[in-house]
Amino acid sequence: MVTDVISVGPEASVRDVAKILLADRISAVPVIDEQRHLVGIISEGDLIRRAELGTNHHRSWWLELFSGMNKEALATRFLKSHGRKVKDVMTAKNLITAKPTTPIRDIAVSLEKNRIKRVPIVAKGQVVGIVSRANIIQALAGSREGPAQTMTGDATIRKKVMKQIKAEKWSKGSLMNATVQSGRVHLWGVVDSEAEKQAARAAAELVEGVKKVENGVVVLPVVAGS
Numbered sequence: 001m002v003t004d005v006i007s008v009g010p011e012a013s014v015r016d017v018a019k020i021l022l023a024d025r026i027s028a029v030p031v032i033d034e035q036r037h038l039v040g041i042i043s044e045g046d047l048i049r050r051a052e053l054g055t056n057h058h059r060s061w062w063l064e065l066f067s068g069m070n071k072e073a074l075a076t077r078f079l080k081s082h083g084r085k086v087k088d089v090m091t092a093k094n095l096i097t098a099k100p101t102t103p104i105r106d107i108a109v110s111l112e113k114n115r116i117k118r119v120p121i122v123a124k125g126q127v128v129g130i131v132s133r134a135n136i137i138q139a140l141a142g143s144r145e146g147p148a149q150t151m152t153g154d155a156t157i158r159k160k161v162m163k164q165i166k167a168e169k170w171s172k173g174s175l176m177n178a179t180v181q182s183g184r185v186h187l188w189g190v191v192d193s194e195a196e197k198q199a200a201r202a203a204a205e206l207v208e209g210v211k212k213v214e215n216g217v218v219v220l221p222v223v224a225g226s
Helices: 015-025 061-068 071-082 106-112 133-142 154-166 194-205
Strands: 027-034 038-042 118-123 126-132 175-181 184-191 214-221
Touching: 015 027, 027 126, 038 118, 061 106, 106 133, 126 133, 154 175, 154 184, 154 194, 184 194, 194 214
Parallel strands: 184 214
Antiparallel strands: 027 038, 118 126, 175 184
16 A cells, blocks of 8 residues: 555645645545545545536526425535535545455455445554556566466465356366376366356466466357257
């Protein structure tokens, strides 16, 4: 995570936030109070519909009447597009956060599931960092390339390869096997799709001691009407 977090207070101006996003080339900042408690997030998306730019919603009064929006919803939309302070336009409800101990895989799932680009990291109620999609990409780029190559017997490698493949749901019902010679894995058998074939190869490559994978798995042809 990034610990040097760029943040703003709820009383900051919308114009100042826009300048910060532009200058620091970021798409959002957490909004924190004087105790560094997270009170909201303000992003590029919160600044799209603005009266100053003429991008706010324009509807005639009779369309608003039939839109189904009540007075509270209309007032909220007005505040979002005309409010001058961060507290007026920030997203304050249903904030997605994580802890410093949250596994990176869980954060990645959260980003994808909630269609967001960053997650504030909170400890004891205070913002201590932030993890963005870019940070996860950086972690991936700096990770070790494949398993460590150690002296492992072919029989052990084969056992681990088969265990790795059979542990995956996509392999259920597939007829696959493997032979190993000097760390080189030869996969064979039949599967229902090219995706399964390539997934089997990727699974074998994860096993420690594997030097190369020869994928001889055959994809069954689709039978018309089946």
